[in-house]
Amino acid sequence: MPKILIVGGGYAGFYTAWKLEKHLRKGEAEVIMVDPLPYMTYLPFLPEVAAGSIEARHAVVSHRRHLKKTTVINAKVTNVDHANKTATITPPVGEPHELAYDQIVVTAGSVSRTFPIPGIAENAIGMKAIEEAVAVRDRLMNNFDKAATLPAGPERDRLLTVVVVGGGFAGIETFAELRSLASALLKNYPQLKFEDTHFHLIEAMGRIMPEVSLPTSEWVLKDLAKRGANVHLDTQVVDATDGNVGLSTGEVIPSDLIIWTAGVMANPKVVKSSGLPADPRGRITADATLRVVDGEQIVEGAWTAGDISAVPDLSGGGVGGFCVPNAQHAVRQAKRLAKNLVAVLRGEEPVNYFHKNLGAVAGLGLYNGVFQSGKLALKGFLAWIAHRGYHGLAMPSWERKFRVLWGWWNNLWLGRDIVSLEAVQTPRAFFEEFASKPRPAAAEAPAPKAAEKAAEPVAEKAADEVAEKAPVAAK
Structure with missing residues (x-):
């Protein structure tokens, strides 16, 4: 064959x-x-994975389970x-x-397409893999835990500041979903207020989401502004060392979470x-x-x-x-x-690929979204329904569809699962901390000291005197 x-x-x-x-x-x-x-990642779900709306394993498709006749290596x-x-x-x-x-x-x-900006390779994280989405979610939740123990000040502000670089669909969805997650977390942290959280989106162009019309993108900007988000247009990141994001405008934003979505x-x-x-x-x-x-x-x-x-x-x-x-x-x-x-x-002629774009749909956090197809634009709750409906159906296999839909249904009644499992990235740390280790081997007997060597002649002289007195005692 x-x-x-x-x-x-x-x-x-x-x-x-x-x-x-x-x-x-x-x-x-x-x-x-x-x-x-061993799996395919359904990339449009990564922002919802990062926001805790979808279980990470449900956003991937197992190769071996669904490719029954293919040899998978x-x-x-x-x-x-x-x-x-x-x-x-x-x-x-x-x-x-x-x-x-x-x-x-x-x-x-x-x-992810990056540029040689100081600090980006060392401090930023992308949004192209399921592992990255999980890491972003856990980092944000862990930062809330840390910030809740600190007094107001620069260190707490840095922990509660998120910077997303890139204003395309991936960047906007990630930005909006994380803003929605942060707002939902506040009810569990009475020590923190909405004003303590800071979200910044950096976009080099003069607009966001070029896939939709200008009026639609402007509506998204206004919607994000209402939720306390800061969008920096016509702005570039020039430095990201030591947890400080330097912008081309001269502004510096201290942040513990920098997410790079500026193209592929x-x-x-x-x-x-x-x-x-x-x-x-x-x-x-x-x-x-x-x-x-x-x-x-x-x-x-x-x-x-x-x-x-x-x-x-x-x-x-x-x-x-x-x-x-x-x-x-x-x-x-x-x-x-x-x-x-x-x-x-089979000796037949191939056919040209032709597909006209059906439109664009994006989720902007729970119960909010945007949809654009030609001149038709939907915003808010209806667009959010269209977003979930489209991607729920587009997810490969009924087995995966059911897992995603079941998760959405559970979250509708139970809310987001806000447990962070960041420690899973170092799974042996807890075991190693308390594991019994072999004692170091016993050291060899030390060599005779100088004083001991000096005492040897004295001991020999005493022995000679005893030997001389022995015959007298016998007599």
């Missing part, structure tokens, strides 16, 4: 494998998916020799090995190791059928989709003529890619 190797198990990779299982006949091809993680693809159609698989344990394939699908997604870029390690052609922005180049191309020439046996790829947007709505990196395109590209790949295996 021909082997189909899928590099990356995120949106595009998971859906490609899922749909190939559906379209391939028995014995028609073998599908192998390689990803260092938890490892990294560290090199691709497409001329010989072999890939180097590097597992976390064991030696790297070569894997031969007939068709390769590169869907390794994107990573194609996974650079996978693009470089693949050896496939890429555009100046580091994305693997593709045509509208999702086959990899080198200029005008098709690279036979190579496919790509999702954030790692530069796919033409035939609807005319893309930036620079290409599909924007979002979940909506990644899922639909993967479905089309799976059909096209099966068609090529």
Whole structure:
């Protein structure tokens, strides 16, 4: 059977494998998916995970549970020799090995795009992985615990200050959800007041949320202002060392929680190791059928989709003529890619990918949201219902849908779970603190001291005198 190797198990990779299982006949091809993680993360839920509205494990989809006919390998693809159609698989344990394939699908997604700003790499955290969302939630809750024990002053202000960099959808949703969480936490901390919490959003452009109309984005700004949020437009972060966020305006904001959401870029390690052609922005180049191309020439046996790829947007709505990196395109590209790949295996012609943006929907905390589709704009509670309805249905598999919906239903009556488990990041610390340890080995007997050596001649003289007196006593 021909082997189909899928590099990356995120949106595009998971859906490609899922749909190939559906379209391939028995014995028609073998599908192998390689990803260092055992799950796909549903990225639109990360802000709600950070806000404690969704259980972290419910926002991910297990590869092995839902890909019954796919061989799942938890490892990294560290090199691709497409001329010989072999890939180097590097597992976390064991030696790297070569894997031969007939068709390769590169869907390794994107990573946070950062700039060489002092302190960002050391002190900021992104919002591209489930682990990051959990860490943000636990940090904010732990900071409330610490601040409640401190008197009013600079240290308490620093603990209760959140800075989010980036005013796109990811940044606004994260910012609004955390603001909502902080407001909800205050009722459990009588020592703290609303005025003690400080939220700052830093955006380099003159507006937020370019995916929606200007009036809609202005409404969001006003809504955030009502909730005590500070939005800094036309402002850049120039420094983030020692817990102090320096802005291009000269203002300095002390903060213990800096969240970076200022854009994404194609996974650079996978693009470089693949050896496939890429555009100046580091994305693997593709045509509208999702086959990899080198200029005008098709690279036979190579496919790509999702954030790692530069796919033409035939609807005319893309930036620079290409599909924007979002979940909506990644899922639909993967479905089309799976059909096209099966068609090529059967000697049929692939079909161009075409998708017109359905609109944008964002949650802005509990019972508040915004929805934009063409000229239609919804705000507030109705938009929040649309947000949850859309993403609840878009979550892959009924098993995952049920877990998310059940969590929302429980929270409706029980409220958010405000327990922080930050200590889980150092799970052995408590055990090590009280664990009995072997005593150090006994030291060797010390060498004779100088005084002892000096006493030796005296002892010998005394012994001689006793020996001399012994015959007299006998006589």
